[in-house]
Amino acid sequence: MRIDIVNAVKTFKGSERPAINGIDMTVGDGELVALLGPSGSGKTTLLRAIAGLETLEAGEIRFDGVNVAGRDTRDRNVGFVFQHYALFRTMTVLDNVGFGLSVRPRASRPSKAEIRARARELIRLVQLEGYEERFPAQLSGGQRQRVALARALAIDPAVLLLDEPFGALDAKVRKDLRRWLRELHDRTGHTTLFVTHDQEEALELADRVAVINAGRLEQIAPPAELYARPATPFVCEFLGSVNRLATPAGAVYVRAHEIELVPPGTPEARAAIVVAVRAAGPRVHVELELAEGGRVEAELLAEDFAATGFTAGSAVGAAIRRTHAF
Amino acid sequence: MFARAASPRVIPGFGPTLGFTLAYLSLVVLLPLAMIPLKALGLSGAEVLAIVTDARTLHAIGLSFGAALAAAAVNAVLGTLLAWVLVRYDFPARRLVDALIDLPFALPTAVAGISLAALYAPNGWIGERLAPLGLKVAYTPLGIVVALIFVGLPFVVRTVEPVLEALDAEVEEAAATLGASWFAGFRRVVLPLIGPAVLTGFAMALARGIGEYGSVIFIAGNLPMVSEIAPLLIAIRLEEYNDAAAAMIALLMLAAAFALLLTINLLQAWARRRIGG
Amino acid sequence: MTLLAPRRSPLVGESATTRRVLLALALAAIGLFLLLPLATVFAEALSKGWGAYFEGLADPDARAAIRLTLLVAAISVAVNFAFGIAAAWAVTKFDFPGKSLLVTFIDLPFSVSPVIAGLIYVLLFGAHGLIGPWLIAHGVEVIFAVPGIVLATVFVTLPFVARELIPTMEMLGRGDEEVARTLGASGWQIFFRVTLPNVKWAALYGVLLCNARAMGEFGAVSVVSGHLRGQTDTMPLHIEILYNEYNFVAAFAVASLLALMALFTLALKSALEAVTENPGR
Numbered sequence: 001m002r003i004d005i006v007n008a009v010k011t012f013k014g015s016e017r018p019a020i021n022g023i024d025m026t027v028g029d030g031e032l033v034a035l036l037g038p039s040g041s042g043k044t045t046l047l048r049a050i051a052g053l054e055t056l057e058a059g060e061i062r063f064d065g066v067n068v069a070g071r072d073t074r075d076r077n078v079g080f081v082f083q084h085y086a087l088f089r090t091m092t093v094l095d096n097v098g099f100g101l102s103v104r105p106r107a108s109r110p111s112k113a114e115i116r117a118r119a120r121e122l123i124r125l126v127q128l129e130g131y132e133e134r135f136p137a138q139l140s141g142g143q144r145q146r147v148a149l150a151r152a153l154a155i156d157p158a159v160l161l162l163d164e165p166f167g168a169l170d171a172k173v174r175k176d177l178r179r180w181l182r183e184l185h186d187r188t189g190h191t192t193l194f195v196t197h198d199q200e201e202a203l204e205l206a207d208r209v210a211v212i213n214a215g216r217l218e219q220i221a222p223p224a225e226l227y228a229r230p231a232t233p234f235v236c237e238f239l240g241s242v243n244r245l246a247t248p249a250g251a252v253y254v255r256a257h258e259i260e261l262v263p264p265g266t267p268e269a270r271a272a273i274v275v276a277v278r279a280a281g282p283r284v285h286v287e288l289e290l291a292e293g294g295r296v297e298a299e300l301l302a303e304d305f306a307a308t309g310f311t312a313g314s315a316v317g318a319a320i321r322r323t324h325a326f
Numbered sequence: 327m328f329a330r331a332a333s334p335r336v337i338p339g340f341g342p343t344l345g346f347t348l349a350y351l352s353l354v355v356l357l358p359l360a361m362i363p364l365k366a367l368g369l370s371g372a373e374v375l376a377i378v379t380d381a382r383t384l385h386a387i388g389l390s391f392g393a394a395l396a397a398a399a400v401n402a403v404l405g406t407l408l409a410w411v412l413v414r415y416d417f418p419a420r421r422l423v424d425a426l427i428d429l430p431f432a433l434p435t436a437v438a439g440i441s442l443a444a445l446y447a448p449n450g451w452i453g454e455r456l457a458p459l460g461l462k463v464a465y466t467p468l469g470i471v472v473a474l475i476f477v478g479l480p481f482v483v484r485t486v487e488p489v490l491e492a493l494d495a496e497v498e499e500a501a502a503t504l505g506a507s508w509f510a511g512f513r514r515v516v517l518p519l520i521g522p523a524v525l526t527g528f529a530m531a532l533a534r535g536i537g538e539y540g541s542v543i544f545i546a547g548n549l550p551m552v553s554e555i556a557p558l559l560i561a562i563r564l565e566e567y568n569d570a571a572a573a574m575i576a577l578l579m580l581a582a583a584f585a586l587l588l589t590i591n592l593l594q595a596w597a598r599r600r601i602g603g
Numbered sequence: 604m605t606l607l608a609p610r611r612s613p614l615v616g617e618s619a620t621t622r623r624v625l626l627a628l629a630l631a632a633i634g635l636f637l638l639l640p641l642a643t644v645f646a647e648a649l650s651k652g653w654g655a656y657f658e659g660l661a662d663p664d665a666r667a668a669i670r671l672t673l674l675v676a677a678i679s680v681a682v683n684f685a686f687g688i689a690a691a692w693a694v695t696k697f698d699f700p701g702k703s704l705l706v707t708f709i710d711l712p713f714s715v716s717p718v719i720a721g722l723i724y725v726l727l728f729g730a731h732g733l734i735g736p737w738l739i740a741h742g743v744e745v746i747f748a749v750p751g752i753v754l755a756t757v758f759v760t761l762p763f764v765a766r767e768l769i770p771t772m773e774m775l776g777r778g779d780e781e782v783a784r785t786l787g788a789s790g791w792q793i794f795f796r797v798t799l800p801n802v803k804w805a806a807l808y809g810v811l812l813c814n815a816r817a818m819g820e821f822g823a824v825s826v827v828s829g830h831l832r833g834q835t836d837t838m839p840l841h842i843e844i845l846y847n848e849y850n851f852v853a854a855f856a857v858a859s860l861l862a863l864m865a866l867f868t869l870a871l872k873s874a875l876e877a878v879t880e881n882p883g884r
Contacts, residue, residue, distance in 0.1 A: 013698075053336050053781055073336050073784045080785040086778035090800035100786035103796070155786055335697060337780045338790035343693040350686050351708055354758055359711070361726035361733065362719070404632055411629040415622060423630070425873040429637050431812070432865035432872075434819025436839035437858040440846050441640040444647055444855075451643070476636055508621060537716025540821030540839065544846065557718035561826055564722060569731055576719045583714065 001064050001158040001191050003027040003050065008059035010045055019045040021215035022059070027159075027193055032185050033220075034206035035195045038238070042215040043195045044083075047161050050193065051078045063158065079152030079190070083164040085144045087136035093147050094119050094132040100155035122150040125184070142173040149181075153188070162194035166201065178205055199239050203227065211235050236324050243296040245323070252323040256299035261286065261308050262317040269317030272296075277305070277312055286310075288318055362580065365573035377574045382550050383559060387578060390556040391586075393467060394535030397474030402528045404475070405482025406520070412483070413490045427484070430477050435540025442473050443544040465547030470555065473542045474535040481534070482527030489523040490516075522597045529590040536583050644862045648855035659845075659853030660860070667833040668841035668857070671749070675824075675837060676817040679756045683813055684806070687764025691802075692794075695772040696780060706769065712761045720758045721826025724751055747829030752837060755823035760813045767809035771802050804879045808872065815868045819861055 005025050011018040020042040027033045035043040048054040050061055052073035060067045068076060088096050095102075098119035101110055110118065123132060126146035136144055145165065152160060165181070166174040182205055185192055196202050202209045203223040210220040211234070219231040230236035233253065237244075241256040262269050271291035278285045284305045286298045298318065310316055366374070377383060412424055430438065446453045446464040453464055463469045493516065501511040539557040546553045556579050563572040648656055659665065690709055694702060712720065728735045728745035738745060745751045779801065783793045799806070821839040828835045830844065838857055845854035 051785055053785075073781070074787050074789070076785070077787075078785055080782065082778055082782060084778065086782045088779060088783075088797055088800075099783070099788070099796070103783070103786065103788035103792045151782075151786070336784055337696045337777060337793070338784075339692055339794075340697045340699075343689040344697070344699070347686065347690040347693050347705070350689075351705075354754070354761060355708065355711055358723040358727050358758070359715070361723045364733075365726050404636075407625060408629050408632065411626055415626055417626060421873070423633055425869050426633060426637055428869055428872065429641060429865065432815045432819075432868040433641070434815075434821060434839050434858075434861045434865070436821040436842050437644060437819070437861050437865075438640060439821075440842060440854055440858060441643045441647070444851070445640060445643050451639070476640065479636060508618065533714050537714075537719065538822075539716065539718050539825075544843075557716045557822060560716075560718050560722055561822075564725060564826060567731065569726060569729070572722055573726060576716075576722055579716065579719070587714070 002029050003159060003191065003193070004060070004062040004065070005046070005050070006060040006062065008046065008049060008056050008061065010042075010049060010054060010056050018042075018215050020049070020056075023212070023215070023217045025210055025217055025220050027191060030189045030191055032182070032192045032205065032207045033194075034202035034209045035193060035212055036199060036202040036209050036238075037197065037212035039197055041212045043212045044163055046212070047163055047193060047195050050159070051080045051161055052076050053080070077155065077158045079155060079157030079160045081145075081148045081152050081160070081162045081165055083167050085136075085148040087144055087147055087151075089136050092133050092135060093123065093128065093139070096136070096147055097122050097150045097154050099151060119150075119154060122154055123147075125153070126150045127180075140173075141169050142177055145169065145177060149184075153190075157190065160190040160192040162192065164195055164197070166198075167196070174201070181205065203239070211238060213238075230324060233326050236326075241297065241299060245294065245296070250325065252325045254296065254320055254323050256285070256297050258320065258322045259288075259296060259298035260319040260321060261298060261300065261305070261310060262319045264315045264317050266317040266319065269319040272316055272318045274310055274312050274314045274316055288316070290318065362573050362576050365570055366577045369570050369574060373570070374574060377571050378578065382554070383556075383575055383578075385551050386554050386556040386559040387575070387582065389467060389470070389554070390536050390579070391582065393470040393474055393555070394478075394532050394538070396471045397478055397535050398528050398532040400471070400475050401478045401482050401531045402524050405479065405527055405531075406486055406524055408479075408483045409486035409490055413487055427480050430479050435477065435538070436544075438476055439473065439541040439544035442469075442476060442541065446472060446545060464545050465549070465553060467546075467553055469545040469547070470542050470553060473545050474531075474538055477538055477541050478531030478535050481531040482524060485523045485527035485530070486520050489520050493519060522594050525590060525594050525597065529587060529594075532590075533583060533587060536579065536586075641862060641866075644855055644858050647851060648859040650855075651852045655852045656856045656859075659850075659856030662853065664833045664836065665841060665853070665857055668836045668838045669860070671752070671836065672818050672838040675749075675753050675756050676814050678753050679760050679817040680810055680814050682757055683761055684764050684810060686761065687768050687806070687809060690765045691768035691772050692798075694769055696777055709765050709769075710762050712758055717759055717820065717822030718826055720823040721755050724754050724758075724827050728754075746827050747831065747835060749835065751827035752824050752835060755827045756817050756820050759820050759823050760817045763813035763816065764806065764809035767805045767812070768802055771805035772798070775801055804875055808875050808879075811868055811871055811875070815865060818864055 003026065005023055008020050008023045009018055010020045023042075023046060035046060037043045045054055049056050052068070052071060056069070060069060062068065063076070088099065091099065094116065098115045101115045101118060104110075120132065123129060126149055128143060128146055128150070131139065131143065136147070139147065149162075149165075166177055169177065178201060194206075203226070206223065208220055208222050209226050211218040211226070213234050219226060219235045221229075221231075226235065227239055230239065233251075236242055236253045243254045243256065243259070245252050245254060264271060272288040273291075274286060275289050275295065276287040278287075279302060282302055283299055284302050286300070286305065288296050288298060290296060296318065308316075369377070408427065412420065412427075443464060444450050446456075446469055448454065448457055448462070448464065450464070456463060461468075463472055497515055497519075498511055501515045506514065537557060539555070539561075542555055543558055546555060546558075548554050548558060556575060560572045560575050560579075563569075563575065648659075690705075694706060725732060725746055727733050728738060728751060730736065730739060730746070732746070735746065743750075745754070779797050780793050783797045788796070819839055820837075821843075824837055825840060825843070828837070828840055830836060830840060832841075832844065836844065838861055842854050842857050842861075845851075845857065
């Protein structure tokens with residue numbers, strides 16, 4: 001199913017600034033799109049508006065071209081996974097997953113046996129066989145996350161909406177689940193939108209990433225393009241570590257890994273002094289004081305830095321391979 | 327349905343539940359309560375003056391407030407002690423004691439009333455032990471205080487307990503490392519932190535004590551100008567078919583109680599601001 | 604609130620003697636102010652032996668009082684349970700102006716003297732009341748009759764269920780209900796299958812306290828009852844009559860039933876607290 005968001009606006013009561021302020025975007029059928037932005041940028045509000053959990057004050061949300069403004073959450077057929085999962089604590093895993101089917105109107109409700117069979121199937125899909133009779137409190141964070149996903153998938157949703165799906169998990173589980181979600185998406189083909197504040201997660205997982213800031217859409221593009229051709233200073237600064245250089249023509253942005261360290265006096269390179277070197281695993285961050293004034297940070301592989309022979313205090317040349325100007 | 331028209335809400339049931347709540351609250355509480363000012367308004371100025379300056383009325387109201395204040399003060403100390411012991415110490419039957427604290431909430435006031443009267447009467451188990459000391463409790467204002475201590479006991483314990491549990495141990499440890507004695511640590515570090523909770527419990531016990539009836543009338547003796555409480559005077563005026571006087575005394579009580587609780591709330595807000603709770 | 608292990612270490616520098624003295628004081632206070640009055644009820648009830656005890660309970664008026672008390676408590680608990688559910692749903696699931704005022708009003712009956720609670724219904728429905736004369740002319744007796752007793756009891760027990768449910772539901776948030784809605788559940792399905800299982804212990808807790816107060820209410824009921832023996836006497840009122848007649852054994856015999864009810868309430872309350880402290884099931 002395709003989702004069109006047309007000039008969406010929403011202001012919360014008692015707030016001066018709109019939470020979302022005129023967002024236009026389209027999510028194609030079967031696409032996996034990330035809503036990326038800092039906290040408070042309005043991305044969760046947009047997701048909740050698509051589900052009908054918030055009401056827009058202006059603009060439209062269209063499912064396959066049909067405006068769903070007046071349509072109750074109940075009738076939108078969206079699978080929503082909450083940040084903290086909101087599993088029903090009084091129900092077993094099996095009952096949680098089967099809930100959506102068991103509350104259908106009598107005429108369209110499958111039999112009890114069918115509901116259980118379908119729930120078991122989904123539990124298998126999310127790799128939780130053997131946990132059917134457990135209660136949410138007896139599961140780990142990652143397991144709860146998968147139950148929430150299975151529960152959302154059970155109603156055969158037209159669109160899957162995930163709010164910070166990995167936000168409450170530790171780093172290792174996050175990575176595993178991320179890969180697993182991508183595979184699951186490729187297998188089931190649900191149109192999927194997920195909210196995240198983690199750029200790595202968005203860039204790695206999504207077909208396209210929508211960067212949201214202060215209630216506005218900054219850019220929506222495939223990850224590679226977003227990185228290579230940021231449309232706004234915000235996007236550029238938000239993705240990766242970036243240096244801002246003042247030039248006579250205005251500010252330009254330089255990514256840390258796009259600064260190369262060369263022997264001093266190399267043509268086209270700027271004269272600089274190494275101020276500090278900080279090791280971060282396989283990479284090092286090198287802080288440079290430019291002769292023309294200002295500090296920048298370069299990032300390179302530890303072995304490459306070692307090969308240069310520079311240390312703190314060395315005079316070096318900083319060759320800037322690429323700049324972004326707006 | 328009408329809620330939908332106003333503003334769509336995700337969870338259903340806004341209109342019916344709010345409608346029912348408001349209707350029920352109005353019919354059971356608000357409209358009947360409005361009868362008190364309504365009835366009191368029917369009195370002429372002279373009649374109002376006669377009631378509010380009547381020595382018996384003033385004594386009854388003074389007694390209700392005075393006894394409630396005394397009992398709430400005792401309960402503030404006693405309740406803090408009980409909460410302290412229950413939260414900090416380990417002893418056999420602690421669970422039982424903790425459950426027993428709520429007895430005054432669960433035991434009907436009339437039962438407590440006759441039981442306290444029997445205990446403190448001159449020939450009662452406690453009364454006969456106090457008599458040689460020249461101490462008379464039953465059928466005196468002191469008896470009223472005893473009854474109000476009973477009904478108000480759980481309030482302070484239950485408001486202080488959770489605060490005491492949540493207290494940061496490091497604060498006390500810091501006081502100890504700075505050389506504070508146990509008592510100084512308690513008085514200067516712990517007490518200010520639990521103060522607002524003690525005050526809340528005190529206010530609740532006070533409010534309850536002012537209006538209390540069942541547990542008091544058996545032990546009070548109910549002598550006009552000596553041990554007659556305001557709620558009893560209301561009941562007496564009502565039995566004399568003097569509805570307006572009953573309403574007027576009720577209005578006085580409500581107004582005084584309101585003013586008192588407002589003062590305590592302000593005090594509390596001030597205390598909270600100071601400790602940033 | 605239940606205690607299994609000491610929740611906090613003793614204050615640094617607190618000596619064993621201090622601890623022993625404070626503990627002794629606390630236990631003495633419990634004994635004097637709580638245990639002794641409780642024990643007295645049973646001691647007085649049985650002071651003339653079991654025969655006299657059961658004689659007091661077998662009296663037809665005592666039995667009528669027990670029946671009336673059970674009836675009044677059942678009605679009060681039922682209507683205030685419905686009210687508590689509706690009020691908690693409205694207050695915790697939605698935002699609307701005046702919400703905190705509404706919550707204050709719900710608690711109002713707790714700060715009104717029981718006698719005043721009775722008084723307002725007399726002013727409304729009594730023979731000289733606002734609509735009492737009209738009702739009496741049409742054959743409806745409220746005051747000095749069972750409806751008045753029910754109304755007064757409903758008033759004083761109104762907040763119990765609501766004030767247990769509101770904080771519990773506030774704490775649980777709206778997430779579960781929102782999920783249930785996205786999964787297609789109707790309002791009643793959400794309530795019965797998601798919300799109620801989440802709050803059942805809190806609701807039961809409220810019902811328990813509501814019932815204890817309803818069965819034991821004295822002041823409010825005393826004002827509206829008219830004290831017609833065997834007709835408008837609840838158990839607490841019957842206790843008063845027997846006591847004033849110097850029939851102490853019978854008075855304490857009836858009182859002992861209410862004391863047992865109170866002990867049962869406390870036991871169940873402790874059990875409930877133990878359950879809610881170990882969630883997951």
